[in-house]
Amino acid sequence: MATIDEVRDSLTSFADSCNENAQLKEMNKDWNRTIEVHATDLGADFTIVTDNGAVTSTDGKPSTAADMIIQADSEVLTQVFYGEVSPNEPYNEGTLRVQAPEQDILRLDFITAMLWG
Amino acid sequence: MGLEIDNSSKTEGSDAMPTALGRHVAPSQANEPVPTTSELKRTLGLRTVVSTSAGLTFASSTFLVVVFIGHSLAGNASWIPITIAGLLCALAAAAFTELNGMYPSAAGIRLWLQRAFGEKMALVTSLSYMSVVALVVGTEAYVLSNVLTDAFPLIPPPIWIFAMLTLATFANWRGTKIAGALQDVITYSVITSIVVFSVIGLSHAHWSVPTFTHPGSLATVASMVGFAIFLFVGFEWVTPLAEEVKEPRSIPYGMFIALGLLVVCYSLISTAMFAGDHSALFGAPSRNPIPHVTFANSILGNAGRIVMIVTSLCMSLTTFNAGLLSVSRFIYASAREHVLPKKLEHVSRTLTPVNAIVTVYVLALAVSMFVCVTHQYIILVNVAAATESLIYAFAAACVFMLRRKEASTARPYRMWGGLWLPAVTAILFLSVGIGVFFTDTGFNYWGAGVILAAVAAAWFLYIHFIVAPRKARIKAEQAAKRQSRRPVKPKVEEPKDEVPVD
Numbered sequence: 001m002a003t004i005d006e007v008r009d010s011l012t013s014f015a016d017s018c019n020e021n022a023q024l025k026e027m028n029k030d031w032n033r034t035i036e037v038h039a040t041d042l043g044a045d046f047t048i049v050t051d052n053g054a055v056t057s058t059d060g061k062p063s064t065a066a067d068m069i070i071q072a073d074s075e076v077l078t079q080v081f082y083g084e085v086s087p088n089e090p091y092n093e094g095t096l097r098v099q100a101p102e103q104d105i106l107r108l109d110f111i112t113a114m115l116w117g
Numbered sequence: 118m119g120l121e122i123d124n125s126s127k128t129e130g131s132d133a134m135p136t137a138l139g140r141h142v143a144p145s146q147a148n149e150p151v152p153t154t155s156e157l158k159r160t161l162g163l164r165t166v167v168s169t170s171a172g173l174t175f176a177s178s179t180f181l182v183v184v185f186i187g188h189s190l191a192g193n194a195s196w197i198p199i200t201i202a203g204l205l206c207a208l209a210a211a212a213f214t215e216l217n218g219m220y221p222s223a224a225g226i227r228l229w230l231q232r233a234f235g236e237k238m239a240l241v242t243s244l245s246y247m248s249v250v251a252l253v254v255g256t257e258a259y260v261l262s263n264v265l266t267d268a269f270p271l272i273p274p275p276i277w278i279f280a281m282l283t284l285a286t287f288a289n290w291r292g293t294k295i296a297g298a299l300q301d302v303i304t305y306s307v308i309t310s311i312v313v314f315s316v317i318g319l320s321h322a323h324w325s326v327p328t329f330t331h332p333g334s335l336a337t338v339a340s341m342v343g344f345a346i347f348l349f350v351g352f353e354w355v356t357p358l359a360e361e362v363k364e365p366r367s368i369p370y371g372m373f374i375a376l377g378l379l380v381v382c383y384s385l386i387s388t389a390m391f392a393g394d395h396s397a398l399f400g401a402p403s404r405n406p407i408p409h410v411t412f413a414n415s416i417l418g419n420a421g422r423i424v425m426i427v428t429s430l431c432m433s434l435t436t437f438n439a440g441l442l443s444v445s446r447f448i449y450a451s452a453r454e455h456v457l458p459k460k461l462e463h464v465s466r467t468l469t470p471v472n473a474i475v476t477v478y479v480l481a482l483a484v485s486m487f488v489c490v491t492h493q494y495i496i497l498v499n500v501a502a503a504t505e506s507l508i509y510a511f512a513a514a515c516v517f518m519l520r521r522k523e524a525s526t527a528r529p530y531r532m533w534g535g536l537w538l539p540a541v542t543a544i545l546f547l548s549v550g551i552g553v554f555f556t557d558t559g560f561n562y563w564g565a566g567v568i569l570a571a572v573a574a575a576w577f578l579y580i581h582f583i584v585a586p587r588k589a590r591i592k593a594e595q596a597a598k599r600q601s602r603r604p605v606k607p608k609v610e611e612p613k614d615e616v617p618v619d
Binding site for chain 1: 358450454462595
């Protein structure tokens with residue numbers, strides 16, 4: 001089990017990595033989404049917003065309806081957002097749940113693929 | 118059919134659940150996953166769920182099965198095995214609904230099999246399934262190329278195959294997906310076209326169907342049910358839309374309505390195609406890959422032929438789109454989880470898995486060209502019919518296993534019948550699936566069994582000897598990487614107010 005700080009740090013690390021990648025920023029210009037991240041074991045919520053290619057991460061739930069909701073325990077979330085594991089593995093095991101249109105799930109996976117391979 | 122719905126998980130503001138699908142169940146003792154109270158933007162309604170579910174099953178190659186069933190039965194009673202197959206698929210729909218309620222995921226059967234039977238079984242089954250879907254796309258390309266050659270005789274089928282697959286692959290590479298509204302238009306137009314052709318066909322035969330209730334021997338009917346399953350292939354591919362629908366119950370309702378529509382459409386068209394002296398038009402199913410065009414031409418002349426060609430194009434469009442899209446995304450996802458070569462996870466500037474798309478393109482092109490040269494399309498249809506039955510058997514088996522292994526996991530929808538109905542459903546589908554290989558002693562039947570067994574065996578050996586060791590090595594590397602990258606956790610102090618235990 002990870003701590004709230006670790007989950008937060010992993011999300012910040014993910015946002016930073018996206019913002020530092022010029023190619024990714026350009027590709028994501030048309031992909032504006034509000035993503036809610038819920039750590040099931042901690043009961044903690046975070047929000048990732050992609051806006052015009054820029055990615056930000058904040059604490060708490062989004063103020064408006066989310067486009068995507070990601071749920072997993074803190075350890076899985078931390079591993080995924082640090083790029084330690086491909087999201088496909090916990091997703092296929094059922095330990096990572098992503099509620100979103102299929103294209104958005106794929107887009108998020110493409111982003112992690114481009115960041116960490 | 119065969120479904121209970123737990124209203125504790127329905128969305129806020131939804132109506133009381135009608136009891137048509139079964140009685141409500143008490144809120145389950147859920148322990149995972151913990152649902153959030155957040156709202157998700159949802160856009161799709163029941164109409165689009167129905168059109169997607171029905172639309173994904175429509176394919177030009179389904180008419181080959183309609184004619185095959187019609188030829189095999191003693192009388193004009195294709196509606197009997199078609200209806201039985203539709204009812205069986207309704208049981209499968211109930212199983213898919215329960216599984217998708219437990220684990221809503223685009224990974225679908227891959228995830229459910231893993232939870233129920235472990236990773237190796239899940240990989241072998243899903244990889245075999247996707248291989249067969251690629252074969253179906255190839256077969257569909259062959260049938261449609263013959264339809265288009267009928268419209269433009271100067272252009273031979275291989276040119277059409279190349280052109281259509283290239284076009285579909287380009288659309289896939291661009292990330293084009295059939296939008297909900299377009300899917301509605303396509304599906305409901307196809308349904309209208311089939312019903313109109315059926316009514317005109319029956320009228321053409323003076324509404325005379327004297328052998329409507331004489332299918333022949335029970336064994337023949339049972340074996341034809343296996344083939345009729347092919348008419349419903351893909352109805353369950355609508356489950357990944359679960360997170361996009363306004364009302365979660367639209368998914369099970371949509372699947373059941375779609376199955377009902379498909380039963381009506383295929384029963385009508387099969388009856389019309391064999392009413393009066395129409396049956397003499399087609400010849401053996403292996404000799405005429407476009408019986409629907411022949412039928413339309415016979416009852417309405419050139420105008421009917423053109424309308425049927427357009428209908429056939431619409432039917433194949435959704436098959437190509439869904440087939441190429443899902444197989445390429447599956448290949449990409451498999452590469453991402455270290456099952457297939459890493460090169461296949463390459464993402465293009467259009468944010469599509471370009472290497473996976475090209476792989477499917479080459480596969481589908483090779484299959485369709487092979488079929489074009491050998492004219493062996495019936496065997497591939499048989500492989501697909503049997504495989505789909507076996508996948509439905511696996512889905513029911515997953516319900517059975519997960520009810521034993523994960524009894525406390527939340528189930529918004531629950532298939533009726535405790536453990537026995539999922540078990541019976543699995544056995545029924547297993548029987549009709551295997552029955553396809555023993556329908557006749559011809560190569561098209563036992564050969565289909567050999568192809569499926571060879572595909573599954575090849576994947577098993579690949580998973581066992583290559584993927585399993587690779588995954589074990591990668592897991593160890595990941596653990597080591599985690600240790601070095603992650604900040605060291607601060608040491609947690611023992612709680613001071615804890616009562617010491619002597």
